Amino acid sequence: MAETVAAVETVGLKKTYFGAVPTQVLHGIDLRIEPGELVSLLGQSGSGKSTLLNCLGALDRPTEGRVIVAGDDLADLDDDELADLRNAKVGFIFQFHYLQDEFTCLENALMPITIRSGRPKPAEIDRVVALLERVGLGHRLDSPPTQLSGGEQQRTAVVRALSNQPRLVLADEPTGNLDSKSSAEVFELIHEINEETGVAFVIVTHDDRQAAQGDRILRIEDGLLTEN
Amino acid sequence: MQLALRHLRAGGRQTLLILAGVAMAVTLVVFISCLIGGLQQNIVETTTGPIAHITLQAPERLPRAMEELPGRPEFLVISDIEQRPWQPDTIDRCNCIEVQLNTFEHVKAVAPAVTGQALVSRAGTERSVRVVGSPPSGQDGISGLQEDILEGDYLGLRSDEAVIGYDLARELGAELQDRIRLTTGDGITETFRLGGIVYTGSEAIDSSTIFVTLRAGQTLFATGTLVNSFSVKLDDPFLANDVGDRMDASLDLEVNTWMRDNPGLLVALRAQTSSADLISVFSLVASSFAIASVLVVSVLRRQREIGILKAIGARRRQVLRVFTLEGLIIGVVGAVMGGLFGSGLIIALTAIERPSPVPGVPPEPIFPAILIPEVIVGTMVVAVIATVIAAVMPARQAAELDPVDVIRGG
Numbered sequence: 001m002a003e004t005v006a007a008v009e010t011v012g013l014k015k016t017y018f019g020a021v022p023t024q025v026l027h028g029i030d031l032r033i034e035p036g037e038l039v040s041l042l043g044q045s046g047s048g049k050s051t052l053l054n055c056l057g058a059l060d061r062p063t064e065g066r067v068i069v070a071g072d073d074l075a076d077l078d079d080d081e082l083a084d085l086r087n088a089k090v091g092f093i094f095q096f097h098y099l100q101d102e103f104t105c106l107e108n109a110l111m112p113i114t115i116r117s118g119r120p121k122p123a124e125i126d127r128v129v130a131l132l133e134r135v136g137l138g139h140r141l142d143s144p145p146t147q148l149s150g151g152e153q154q155r156t157a158v159v160r161a162l163s164n165q166p167r168l169v170l171a172d173e174p175t176g177n178l179d180s181k182s183s184a185e186v187f188e189l190i191h192e193i194n195e196e197t198g199v200a201f202v203i204v205t206h207d208d209r210q211a212a213q214g215d216r217i218l219r220i221e222d223g224l225l226t227e228n
Numbered sequence: 229m230q231l232a233l234r235h236l237r238a239g240g241r242q243t244l245l246i247l248a249g250v251a252m253a254v255t256l257v258v259f260i261s262c263l264i265g266g267l268q269q270n271i272v273e274t275t276t277g278p279i280a281h282i283t284l285q286a287p288e289r290l291p292r293a294m295e296e297l298p299g300r301p302e303f304l305v306i307s308d309i310e311q312r313p314w315q316p317d318t319i320d321r322c323n324c325i326e327v328q329l330n331t332f333e334h335v336k337a338v339a340p341a342v343t344g345q346a347l348v349s350r351a352g353t354e355r356s357v358r359v360v361g362s363p364p365s366g367q368d369g370i371s372g373l374q375e376d377i378l379e380g381d382y383l384g385l386r387s388d389e390a391v392i393g394y395d396l397a398r399e400l401g402a403e404l405q406d407r408i409r410l411t412t413g414d415g416i417t418e419t420f421r422l423g424g425i426v427y428t429g430s431e432a433i434d435s436s437t438i439f440v441t442l443r444a445g446q447t448l449f450a451t452g453t454l455v456n457s458f459s460v461k462l463d464d465p466f467l468a469n470d471v472g473d474r475m476d477a478s479l480d481l482e483v484n485t486w487m488r489d490n491p492g493l494l495v496a497l498r499a500q501t502s503s504a505d506l507i508s509v510f511s512l513v514a515s516s517f518a519i520a521s522v523l524v525v526s527v528l529r530r531q532r533e534i535g536i537l538k539a540i541g542a543r544r545r546q547v548l549r550v551f552t553l554e555g556l557i558i559g560v561v562g563a564v565m566g567g568l569f570g571s572g573l574i575i576a577l578t579a580i581e582r583p584s585p586v587p588g589v590p591p592e593p594i595f596p597a598i599l600i601p602e603v604i605v606g607t608m609v610v611a612v613i614a615t616v617i618a619a620v621m622p623a624r625q626a627a628e629l630d631p632v633d634v635i636r637g638g
Contacts (some may be wrong), residue, residue, distance in 0.1 A: 050636065059539060059632050080543050087541020094635060098536040102234035112540045160540070172635075 005071045007033045007168040007200035009057050012065035015051050015223075025051045028065065035167065036198040038191065040205055040214035048223045049204050050172060056202060057090045057170045058082045070167040091161030091169035091199070093190075095117060095176040099145035099160075105152075106132065106141040109159040116164065124199040125162075131159045133187055139168040147202050151182030162199065171203045175210075187213075243371035245524050247562045250615055253515035254566025255573065257508040257607045262574045264504040266597035268497055270464055274488050275493060278371045278428035280339075280459030281468040284329070284481040286319045287314050326477065329460055334471055336437045337461040338371025342445035344456070347411045348392075348438060350400045357396065359410060360436050361445010362459070370459045373426050373439065378588045379404050380424030382404035387441045389423030393434035394586055410438065410448060418448050427586045469532040508607070523555065527622045534626050535634025548627040555619020567608045574599055 008031070015026040018112050025048040033039055043049040054060040055067050058074055067074045070089045077085060085091075091112075099108045109128050113120040120128070132138060135155040145153055154174065161169050171190065176181035187210055194201050203214065219226045317459045319325065329338045341362035348357045360367065364385045368374050373382040373391065382391050390408060392400075402408060404422050420440060429433055446452065458481075462471055468485035476483040487494055527534070534547060574597045581591040 022375075054632050054635075059635070080545075083538065083541050083543045086539065092539055094534075094536070096532075098532055100234075100533055111537070115537065115540065115542045115546065164541075 009068040014064035016063045038201045038214045040192045040211035040217045043220035089167045091166040093171040093174040095173040097157040112164040168200045249518045250562025251566035254611045255570040256511045258570025261603045263597040265463045270596040276465040278430045281462045282472045283484045284458040287482045334462045339366030344449045350408045361440045362462045375426045381442045390420035391424035391439040394427040395435035458638045469530040516614040516618040520630040523622040527626045535631040539631040551623030555616045559615030563611040565609035
């Protein structure tokens with residue numbers, strides 16, 4: 001039986017920042033996340049979880065080792081190809097929504113498609129509208145982000161991460177800026193979408209209860225990974 | 229494109245500020261260039277309009293030493309020395325030369341003439357004047373007298389009539405059909421009836437030149453059927469030296485041009501042009517710096533958005549394009565606004581008129597500015613290019629942003 005292509009895979013991943021004093025943040029990480037998996041990533045601040053997430057999302061290149069995103073080895077790609085890979089195969093949800101105020105909720109959600117092809121096709125627009133309706137924003141399509149609540153803004157960001165039908169979504173404390181009610185809603189939504197779409201999720205969180213809901217919990221400490 | 233437009237629209241007051249900066253710079257350059265261009269054209273027209281661009285005369289004969297004279301007698305006794313009144317020598321082969329002059333490039337009109345100094349007198353008032361005896365049809369091509377005539381007629385001038393300038397007519401207290409008397413240095417006197425009074429705006433013509441027919445001139449200066457000069461008008465006054473040099477090379481005549489007669493004027497015109505150019509360059513450079521700094525601030529303000537766009541797959545070149553496009557849009561809109569505003573100012577300025585001191589002459593604009601389309605379009609194009617160049621640096625800065633730094637910065 002042919003082995004399925006992992007959503008993301010790392011082999012001996014090391015990352016060092018060469019500042020005034022070189023700092024090694026990741027000390028050799030081997031990781032494989034299967035399609036459809038929801039992985040929680042826990043760790044103290046400064047433990048290297050954001051660095052790991054940036055490497056998994058092709059935002060940063062490893063100093064040593066390999067990162068393979070949906071079959072593509074980052075080492076083989078130039079900067080433009082990395083940008084294309086992020087656009088097509090990876091979705092990002094950040095702690096802050098980073099929506100563009102000049103665009104409506106729908107336009108923001110369509111942004112990755114707009115970046116890829118200039119003008120979204122009607123079928124793509126329909127799909128994104130359906131996703132926005134799915135997360136309860138059907139009545140907010142034409143509203144600018146400034147008129148949305150914190151929870152609505154972050155839900156728009158979730159749809160933006162999914163609009164290009166990625167293989168992997170990386171979420172860096174996606175509910176960190178929300179009140180507990182909105183936080184619970186967004187987290188639940190991510191779970192539901194994970195189950196419905198089969199997209200792999202890696203979620204960085206501080207919240208042990210949220211982490212416990214994942215398929216797997218990874219803990220990062222001093223740049224090394226341990227699995228619960 | 230959409231992103232650039234939305235950014236600009238969202239920029240609100242900031243976008244208006246940059247637009248105003250570009251528009252002001254273009255307005256300033258258009259205004260100054262058109263004002264100075266108009267003034268210069270006016271000066272050149274007033275200076276060269278009523279006069280010949282090139283004048284050709286017989287070469288002055290230099291006195292030769294007695295020993296050089298052919299067949300000189302062994303002994304020579306000088307019993308009397310007589311001062312020869314200066315008048316230019318006559319030119320042979322007149323018709324032939326007139327035809328030849330017409331073959332030169334850029335020549336618009338050629339007029340043969342007998343010119344010389346004379347004394348005009350009327351009712352006890354005497355003035356020294358320059359007399360131009362020339363066929364009216366030919367001379368009109370040089371001086372455009374028929375257009376500037378206040379009273380009477382130039383093209384239909386008869387051989388016993390003369391046309392004089394407005395100032396001279398006032399000094400002499402002469403009116404149309406009055407008689408004036410001209411006396412040359414050789415003592416020849418002729419009487420003329422005033423056939424016309426002309427106002428050209430040129431001091432030299434209005435106060436001290438008298439126009440008669442060629443025939444009358446030939447009689448007055450006793451040149452027989454010959455002439456002593458040719459006046460040439462060109463389609464571009466500034467080619468006078470070039471064309472004059474070519475005439476000098478192929479004709480055995482003394483060539484003079486208005487440019488060599490007015491070196492000071494040319495220096496002043498050139499100085500004016502360079503100061504106008506300098507002001508234009510400085511205002512465009514200053515506005516470019518202002519645009520660049522505002523766009524740099526705009527990039528700084530948008531760092532997060534740019535970082536996120538790059539994180540979700542925007543290529544370096546796409547970001548570069550967005551910000552360069554913003555510069556282009558600002559440049560085009562600002563340049564068009566500035567071009568229109570500058571042109572409007574010039575039109576408004578030329579509408580301010582001052583009545584002419586001479587009755588019968590229409591009022592003249594105080595600022596004789598003119599709309600110079602190539603200057604206006606050229607300034608707009610340069611402004612657009614300058615704005616795009618000014619936008620490139622901040623655009624690069626935006627394109628080089630590392631999304632990781634932005635995200636880490638929170």
